Amino acid sequence: MTPERTCVGCRSTEPKAGLVRLVWDEASAAVVLDHRQALPGRGCYLHPACGPVALKRRAIGRALRRTVDGDQVAVLLAELRPA
Numbered sequence: 001m002t003p004e005r006t007c008v009g010c011r012s013t014e015p016k017a018g019l020v021r022l023v024w025d026e027a028s029a030a031v032v033l034d035h036r037q038a039l040p041g042r043g044c045y046l047h048p049a050c051g052p053v054a055l056k057r058r059a060i061g062r063a064l065r066r067t068v069d070g071d072q073v074a075v076l077l078a079e080l081r082p083a
């Protein structure tokens with residue numbers, strides 16, 4: 001069975017392949033995209049389209065238990081959307 005994860009934006013569950021993983025990177029003290037869903041550390045999952053909702057709810061910082069820079073995360077999430 002495919003593992004399911006909860007999107008931190010809309011709180012619905014989804015097979016992890018349909019979500020993007022975000023991880024707190026200690027070295028850069030910033031949130032990074034985990035494209036292969038394999039980086040160590042505390043991560044959270046998100047639908048690509050749920051970025052704005054998650055930002056608005058400050059859900060990413062809560063999930064990662066870090067004070068995240070909303071602007072930095074917004075730039076990161078903007079990469080997920082097709083131009």
Ligand SMILES: [Zn+2]
Pocket residue numbers: 007008009010011012046047050
């Ligand atoms: Zn979602």
